[in-house]
Amino acid sequence: DAGVIQSPRHEVTEMGQEVTLRCKPISGHDYLFWYRQTMMRGLELLIYFNNNVPIDDSGMPEDRFSAKMPNASFSTLKIQPSEPRDSAVYFCASSRTSGGARETQYFGPGTRLLVL
């Protein structure tokens, strides 16, 4: 299996621009998670989906952030408009449902975002 795939790996953009991050979960996984990692705040869960339905988006910072999962093999995290404080590494992770809370989350390599 190729693992969780994220694109792009690096993104540099200017303040005010729209940014779209993409994720392909492991085939057969029903859960998909989006995290943000910064030096100041550590690892934060932004949103997660189960069977393509958003379950908990309480970690989404503000209305500038949105996430979608149109099908079981693709999800996007969009920031519009982007701000310098959005600079971070964004991770996508996926897991199965069968074991419930015992299941392992598998992380992608991350997208390193820099907003100038």
Added chain:
Amino acid sequence: AQSVTQLGSHVSVSEGALVLLRCNYSSSVPPYLFWYVQYPNQGLQLLLKYTSAATLVKGINGFEAEFKKSETSFHLTKPSAHMSDAAEYFCAVSGDGGATNKLIFGTGTLLAVQP
């Protein structure tokens, strides 16, 4: 609410020395606990997990952790550090008392291994 606390944001050991990374949890229900490792510029990778079977859990790369309910701890150990163990280590708890595997992460411990 569940939480984990990792004592020591930076730990430095000599190559060949014991590695001990501390994690304490808070949970109102029996927890499931995880240790993940993050190498520079990479995603997180599972080292090991406790899912209420054996209290001593063995993971990859020679790491192990012991679940101690009386101490609410799940410390990570390795008898002999290797240079390749230099990375950041995260403890996490899951469950929220339900079936979801939403993870709550600690703040991480950066392990340095000196030659």
